[in-house]
Amino acid sequence: xxxxxxxxxxxxxxxxxxxxxxxxxxxxxxxxxxxxxxxxxxxxxxxxxxxxxxxxxxxxxxxxxxxxxxxxxxxxxxxxxxxxxxxxxxxxxxxxxxxxxxxxxxxxxxxxxxxxxxxxxxxxxxxxxxxxxxxxxxxxxxxxxxxxxxxxxxxxxxxxxxxxxxxxxxxxxxxxxxxxxxxxxxxxxxxxxxxxxxxxxxxxxxxxxxxxxxxxxxxxxxxxxxxxxxxxxxxxxxxxxxxxxxxxxxxxxxxxxxxxxx
Amino acid sequence: xxxxxxxxxxxxxxxxxxxxxxxxxxxxxxxxxxxxxxxxxxxxxxxxxxxxxxxxxxxxxxxxxxxxxxxxxxxxxxxxxxxxxxxxxxxxxxxxxxxxxxxxxxxxxxxxxxxxxxxxxxxxxxxxxxxxxxxxxxxxxxxxxxxxxxxxxxxxxxxxxxxxxxxxxxxxxxxxxxxxxxxxxxxxxxxxxxxxxxxxxxxxxxxxxxxxxxxxxxxxxxxxxxxxxxxxxxxxxxxxxxxxxxxxxxxxxxxxxxxxxx
DNA sequence: GCCATAGTCTCATATTATGAGAGTTATTGA
DNA sequence: TCAATAACTCTCATAATATGAGACTATGGC
Numbered sequence: 001x002x003x004x005x006x007x008x009x010x011x012x013x014x015x016x017x018x019x020x021x022x023x024x025x026x027x028x029x030x031x032x033x034x035x036x037x038x039x040x041x042x043x044x045x046x047x048x049x050x051x052x053x054x055x056x057x058x059x060x061x062x063x064x065x066x067x068x069x070x071x072x073x074x075x076x077x078x079x080x081x082x083x084x085x086x087x088x089x090x091x092x093x094x095x096x097x098x099x100x101x102x103x104x105x106x107x108x109x110x111x112x113x114x115x116x117x118x119x120x121x122x123x124x125x126x127x128x129x130x131x132x133x134x135x136x137x138x139x140x141x142x143x144x145x146x147x148x149x150x151x152x153x154x155x156x157x158x159x160x161x162x163x164x165x166x167x168x169x170x171x172x173x174x175x176x177x178x179x180x181x182x183x184x185x186x187x188x189x190x191x192x193x194x195x196x197x198x199x200x201x202x203x204x205x206x207x208x209x210x211x212x213x214x215x216x217x218x219x220x221x222x223x224x225x226x227x228x229x230x231x232x233x234x235x236x237x238x239x240x241x242x243x244x245x246x247x248x249x250x251x252x253x254x255x256x257x258x259x260x261x262x
Numbered sequence: 263x264x265x266x267x268x269x270x271x272x273x274x275x276x277x278x279x280x281x282x283x284x285x286x287x288x289x290x291x292x293x294x295x296x297x298x299x300x301x302x303x304x305x306x307x308x309x310x311x312x313x314x315x316x317x318x319x320x321x322x323x324x325x326x327x328x329x330x331x332x333x334x335x336x337x338x339x340x341x342x343x344x345x346x347x348x349x350x351x352x353x354x355x356x357x358x359x360x361x362x363x364x365x366x367x368x369x370x371x372x373x374x375x376x377x378x379x380x381x382x383x384x385x386x387x388x389x390x391x392x393x394x395x396x397x398x399x400x401x402x403x404x405x406x407x408x409x410x411x412x413x414x415x416x417x418x419x420x421x422x423x424x425x426x427x428x429x430x431x432x433x434x435x436x437x438x439x440x441x442x443x444x445x446x447x448x449x450x451x452x453x454x455x456x457x458x459x460x461x462x463x464x465x466x467x468x469x470x471x472x473x474x475x476x477x478x479x480x481x482x483x484x485x486x487x488x489x490x491x492x493x494x495x496x497x498x499x500x501x502x503x504x505x506x507x508x509x510x511x512x513x514x515x516x517x518x519x520x521x522x523x524x
Numbered sequence: 525g526c527c528a529t530a531g532t533c534t535c536a537t538a539t540t541a542t543g544a545g546a547g548t549t550a551t552t553g554a
Numbered sequence: 555t556c557a558a559t560a561a562c563t564c565t566c567a568t569a570a571t572a573t574g575a576g577a578c579t580a581t582g583g584c
Contacts, residue, residue: 279571279572279573308573308574309573309574309575310574310575311573311574311575311576312572312573312574315572315573331581331582
């Protein structure tokens with residue numbers, strides 16, 4: 001369940017004990033947030049002593065916390081590190097103010113998304129319509145090939161990068177309706193890039209998202225800004241005007257981001 | 263900078279490679295959120311190959327993300343794991359609704375805090391007074407001996423646990439004004455426990471916090487609810503009425519928590 | 525399309541992680 | 555308060571693997 005990185009051909013594992021230790025963290029999912037020592041022993045097929053050593057290391061580092069004897073859950077270090085990411089993230093310094101300023105005009109939910117290797121994450125949300133449950137809350141990962149947020153990012157990735165993606169993920173790309181051949185894929189994305197906005201309803205069909213790209217530097221895509229509305233309540237004209245607004249807002253954020261790093 | 267756990271006598275390191283790998287994460291602080299490969303090599307005093315192996319393992323697991331060639335920052339897996347903690351945390355399922363319902367009566371900031379070994383973390387915040395900057399945002403760790411949030415938790419810890427804490431942290435305890443001998447420490451906390459609320463201004467002197475305990479099960483302290491107001495704007499009478507309210511709210515949260523696990 | 529820099533690979537060796545089982549410490553319930 | 559019963563840790567010989575040096579390869583910026 002670990003996040004992929006871009007060089008996604010499996011290579012020989014270099015530091016395998018560390019990988020096993022880090023892998024323990026992957027056991028703790030939404031469905032199974034609590035693990036007992038015995039179940040971990042069973043799952044890892046390792047000896048009791050070894051598993052205790054792993055748990056000791058992870059608990060000492062704060063990645064796990066012991067709820068009771070023999071029961072573990074994810075630990076406080078993760079919450080602390082998430083805070084550090086939030087504090088250090090230049091995107092989170094400039095975007096929320098821009099998003100808050102136009103809350104009334106959007107009259108829906110605004111999402112700020114960030115691009116990470118093969119994934120896109122929502123990292124901030126500004127809501128004004130309480131009926132919209134985006135399922136895009138901070139930390140939820142999305143495929144790079146689905147959702148407006150992802151597609152506008154994809155559309156702005158450099159061409160060699162896209163070619164590699166196409167080679168390694170042709171199935172996913174076809175399933176997402178982005179084309180079954182490289183020229184079609186490339187041209188589909190080119191059109192989205194030209195338009196400057198991606199519009200989609202593919203994650204939640206009751207909603208419609210309009211996403212514009214955010215750049216850390218010219219040509220360097222770093223994330224996207226998305227406006228989300230109830231699909232049944234928007235007209236073609238609304239889509240046009242919101243698209244214009246999301247493009248302008250994303251440009252404003254990009255500008256401030258580039259200023260900040262200058 | 264790793265979180266301590268309770269058995270805080272340093273024991274021999276069991277899985278030392280893993281500890282070194284996990285230790286790389288500790289390099290990424292608020293002050294230095296970006297590290298280059300070269301600086302990590304220098305810092306770890308390890309060979310280039312080894313550091314690349316560590317970085318590869320951490321990046322593949324998503325704990326680090328590569329910003330550019332040779333430049334790393336904390337990665338998306340942390341944001342994802344924080345979300346999992348939020349989703350799985352029973353306290354976050356029941357408390358926010360209770361807190362929202364009394365927002366107007368509190369007319370300040372409400373903090374939900376959780377107890378983790380030697381630390382207390384704010385895990386949720388409900389603001390109604392924008393002037394109050396609590397510095398208690400989600401993920402900020404606080405000593406178990408400072409702040410009203412921590413003290414009410416401390417006051418409700420089992421006695422053997424407290425005795426161990428006193429033995430290992432006498433200095434910190436004295437510095438926090440909680441007593442220089444075990445009987446004084448014990449009785450100070452007993453008084454707070456009897457009162458049911460801790461009142462303090464020791465983190466930010468312009469603010470005053472009133473904290474009540476939250477129990478996961480009878481006698482099992484798991485966190486605290488804190489009301490924060492501007493100190494200059496509250497009378498003795500306000501403190502009394504807010505203290506009553508925070509005690510009642512925390513009891514309500516505890517009740518729902520115990521129901522949920524029943 | 526070149527060149528500098530970043531990153532990877534190989535392999536012999538030193539280091540360390542591992543498991544079995546004995547030993548120790550906590551917790552629970554009477 | 556005290557057994558009884560887990561839960562956890564330690565020891566040590568051995569198997570496994572992490573490490574560094576340096577040659578090699580890939581990448582991306584111009």
